[in-house]
Amino acid sequence: MSSGKRVLDCLIGLLMLFCAFIILLLPETGYVVVVAVMDILLLVSGIRLLIFYFRMARHMVDGLRIFFKGVFLVDLAIFAISLNNISKVFVILYLIGIFAVNGGLRAFRALDGRKHGTKHWRFSLAVGICSVVIAILALIFMNNMYILMGLCFICLLYTGIMRIVNAFKKSAIVYVEI
Amino acid sequence: MQKDFHYYATYTAAFLAGYSAEESRQICYACMFTDHCTEMLLGAIGAPVAAATTQLQSEMINAPNTILSRQNITRIWSSFHFLPYDLNAEVPKCSRNYRNKYRLICKPNGSLVADTAELAKNNGSLQAAGLAAHIIADTWAHAYFAGTPSYVINNTSSWFYEILEENGKESERKIAFLHSVGDNIEKASYVCTPPTNKENSIFNLGHGRAGHLPDMSFIRYKYLPAWGKYESVTKDNPSDYYHAFCQLIHLFKYLRGECDSFRLGYYEEDPVLPWKEDIDTVFRKPQPDPCDDWAALVEKITGARIADFDMDEYRNQYMDAAGPDKDNTHAGQYFLAAMAHKSMVTNKIYKSGNMLAGYSVEYKTSGFHGIKEYSRLLTLMKGGPKDEQR
Numbered sequence: 001m002s003s004g005k006r007v008l009d010c011l012i013g014l015l016m017l018f019c020a021f022i023i024l025l026l027p028e029t030g031y032v033v034v035v036a037v038m039d040i041l042l043l044v045s046g047i048r049l050l051i052f053y054f055r056m057a058r059h060m061v062d063g064l065r066i067f068f069k070g071v072f073l074v075d076l077a078i079f080a081i082s083l084n085n086i087s088k089v090f091v092i093l094y095l096i097g098i099f100a101v102n103g104g105l106r107a108f109r110a111l112d113g114r115k116h117g118t119k120h121w122r123f124s125l126a127v128g129i130c131s132v133v134i135a136i137l138a139l140i141f142m143n144n145m146y147i148l149m150g151l152c153f154i155c156l157l158y159t160g161i162m163r164i165v166n167a168f169k170k171s172a173i174v175y176v177e178i
Numbered sequence: 179m180q181k182d183f184h185y186y187a188t189y190t191a192a193f194l195a196g197y198s199a200e201e202s203r204q205i206c207y208a209c210m211f212t213d214h215c216t217e218m219l220l221g222a223i224g225a226p227v228a229a230a231t232t233q234l235q236s237e238m239i240n241a242p243n244t245i246l247s248r249q250n251i252t253r254i255w256s257s258f259h260f261l262p263y264d265l266n267a268e269v270p271k272c273s274r275n276y277r278n279k280y281r282l283i284c285k286p287n288g289s290l291v292a293d294t295a296e297l298a299k300n301n302g303s304l305q306a307a308g309l310a311a312h313i314i315a316d317t318w319a320h321a322y323f324a325g326t327p328s329y330v331i332n333n334t335s336s337w338f339y340e341i342l343e344e345n346g347k348e349s350e351r352k353i354a355f356l357h358s359v360g361d362n363i364e365k366a367s368y369v370c371t372p373p374t375n376k377e378n379s380i381f382n383l384g385h386g387r388a389g390h391l392p393d394m395s396f397i398r399y400k401y402l403p404a405w406g407k408y409e410s411v412t413k414d415n416p417s418d419y420y421h422a423f424c425q426l427i428h429l430f431k432y433l434r435g436e437c438d439s440f441r442l443g444y445y446e447e448d449p450v451l452p453w454k455e456d457i458d459t460v461f462r463k464p465q466p467d468p469c470d471d472w473a474a475l476v477e478k479i480t481g482a483r484i485a486d487f488d489m490d491e492y493r494n495q496y497m498d499a500a501g502p503d504k505d506n507t508h509a510g511q512y513f514l515a516a517m518a519h520k521s522m523v524t525n526k527i528y529k530s531g532n533m534l535a536g537y538s539v540e541y542k543t544s545g546f547h548g549i550k551e552y553s554r555l556l557t558l559m560k561g562g563p564k565d566e567q568r
Contacts, residue, residue, distance in 0.1 A: 005245070052377060055273040060330040060404040066375055105240055112236040113218055120221075166246060170549055 009167035016160030020153050027149040034152055038094070039081045046073030092148045096135045099151060103131025179319045180393050182460075183419060185210040185487050186472035188311050190457075191423055193480050194449040195430030201304055203484055205430075207491070208308025208512050209315075212258055214489045215516065223497050225504075226551035228520070229513035231258045231309075238380040248378055249536035252326040256282055256535060257523040258309075258516075259316050260325030260384055263288035265530035278532045279331050280405060282324040286317040286421070287442045290526060295429055295440035297522055298515070305508065306515035307433050311426050313519070318422035319392045322403050322411055323385045326534050329377045333404040334387045340366050341398040341412070353399065355389060363464050395419045395461045395468065416461040421445055423457065453479055505557060518555055 023030035049070030057063035107128030113121035134154070138147050188209040192202035215231040233241075233254060241247040256262060263285035269277050291314055298310035324331045338353040354367040361368045371386035385392045391399060392413070400412040424445035432440040450457065456478065460471045477483045496509035504510045521538070528538035539548045546553060 049375075056276045056279075056330045056377065057375075059269070059272055059276055059407075060333065061335050061402045061406065061408055062333075062404075063330070069375065109236040109240040112234060162242070166242075166244060169246065 006167045009163050013160045013163035013167065016156045016163065020156035020160060023149050023156070024153045027146055030149045030152065031145060034148075039077060042080060043074060043077035046070050046075075046077055049073060089142065092138060092142055092151075095148065095151045095155070096138050098155075099131050099138070100135035103128045103135060106131065179315055179419075179422075180213075180467075181210060181487060182395065182468040182472045183315060183319075183422070184213065184312055186469065186476050186484075187419075187423055188308070188315070188426060189484055190476055190479055191311070191426040192307075192430050195427045195446075196434055196436065197430060199480060199482060199484075202480075204304040204508065205308040205311065206484075207487065207508075208305040208515075209312040210487050211489065211512060212309055212312040212516075215512070219489075220513075223493055223509075225496065225509065225513055226517065226554060228549055228551040229516040230254055231516050238383070241380070243378065246536075248327065249534065251380070251383065252282070252535045253520055253524050255325030255384055256527065257325075257520045258313055260284035260320050260323060261288065261290050261294065261313055261317050261523070262324070262527070263290075263317075265290070265526060265532065276330060278534050279324060279326060279328045281530065281532060282326050282527070282534060283331065283405065284317055284323060284325065285321045286418075286425075288317070289442075290523065291317060292440055292442055293522060293526065294519065295432060297519060298429075299433055299440075301515055301518060303511045303515060305512040306518075307430065309512065309515045309519060310429060310433075314425060314429060315422045318418040319415070320385055321392075321413070321418070323388070323392070325384055327378045327380050327383045329375055329379070329382045329404070331405050332382045332384060332387055333373075335402045335404075337410075338388075338401040339399060341400060343398075353391075361390060361466060363466060394466075396464045416458065419461050420458065424450055505554065514554060514557070517552060521552060521555065
């Protein structure tokens with residue numbers, strides 16, 4: 001990883017931590033921000049697909065599908081932004097889905113690791129189970145704004161810390177001629 | 179390729195090249211171990227995880243979607259299973275990212291194949307020979323796919339046909355790809371990874387979108403590779419596997435010092451001729467697992483059966499060895515060979531201006547600045563752990 005990328009990763013990590021604490025301290029404002037961010041992410045993903053088509057996919061077999069998908073997503077995002085009010089249920093369901101899938105996959109890997117005799121499978125399994133349990137609790141108390149914001153806080157906190165930690169990892173492969 | 183080639187056929191090739199039965203067994207074990215040496219296994223036995231030569235599905239699915247993670251995936255799969263053919267290939271009017279991915283497409287007889295043979299020769303261990311055999315054999319099976327996650331390179335369309343031959347007449351039938359149930363050779367339906375247009379999804383790694391077809395010795399097929407500008411590619415696995423077999427014999431003869439250089443595009447057929455028909459019959463027989471046929475053929479050619487592959491065979495020897503003695507064990511020698519090869523391929527990719535496999539720092543010019551585990555390679559540079567083992 002280049003030094004510039006390391007610095008950028010660090011800054012993004014710090015920004016995520018800052019946003020996490022804003023959401024924790026101001027949940028009402030946080031909800032509006034989360035919905036706005038999700039709208040913008042949808043728009044960005046559509047634009048990214050279009051860029052991906054012009055930079056990469058136009059060279060491939062059936063690449064035109066990417067172009068049409070990009071146009072569709074941009075259209076959908078503009079429509080979503082134009083809506084005045086999006087039900088909190090959709091937002092929380094989306095976040096619960098992300099938590100449950102990530103937790104399930106982590107637990108699956110931990111059990112795989114146990115089968116192969118690794119040492120750290122217990123921690124991974126605990127994190128995986130916690131994620132699934134949080135998702136289930138959020139599903140039960142779905143109308144609670146604070147739970148929704150709590151989920152966002154945990155997501156951003158974890159991602160932000162991991163981003164900063166990874167930015168400092170040594171990554172170069174040493175070539176020793178023999 | 180699978181156990182039939184990496185274990186049994188490699189054993190046979192080593193034996194026909196002049197290695198003893200015991201030496202051939204160590205070579206084919208190392209060759210087969212390349213499909214089992216995961217970070218998870220290395221972590222469990224306290225070995226350097228930098229020596230990983232493959233990844234479990236769960237490791238890949240759980241890998242974070244970061245540049246470092248993708249570089250790790252690319253290092254492993256490009257180095258050991260999809261050796262790039264031409265790191266300086268030019269594609270007109272394309273982005274740098276597309277060109278970098280295109281340059282990682284695997285094909286036989288690229289310059290990295292010669293580098294692989296050279297490195298195994300300098301290393302001198304039987305484990306290095308087995309590792310090189312795996313890598314070179316896979317360049318035949320995995321041709322036209324790249325060892326990096328890439329939708330624009332590795333995706334396949336539904337235009338996929340099996341070429342059948344009966345009484346000298348060729349016919350075609352459409353191949354169906356499914357994402358859940360097992361392969362059905364009779365109905366020409368095979369399992370493949372689910373389609374996704376995410377460029378860096380692990381479902382788009384290597385030949386995942388074409389299922390296990392490249393790993394089946396009997397099949398002949400034609401399809402449209404994503405990078406191929408709508409020109410079809412015909413893959414003749416029986417012929418490719420035969421060429422791979424003969425090239426391995428040439429590799430082993432080179433490593434034994436029976437020829438001065440490793441020649442690209444040269445296939446050592448003379449030792450194979452008495453058994454050519456038998457080998458060809460096994461290669462062409464439609465079956466999901468030809469290991470039993472290969473085991474019988476090994477017995478016919480070498481006069482003895484070989485023990486089945488057990489991935490834990492050398493585990494205790496490594497774990498019981500103390501400190502520096504670990505590098506002298508069978509597994510220790512294999513790990514050194516794997517790290518040396520990975521660092522060599524990463525360096526070549528990096529020096530071609532391609533960052534997909536990550537940064538490479540040359541010890542000779544810059545000293546030791548990088549992942550600590552690679553410091554073990556310094557023992558190889560200084561002449562190896564024990565000369566009598568080399």
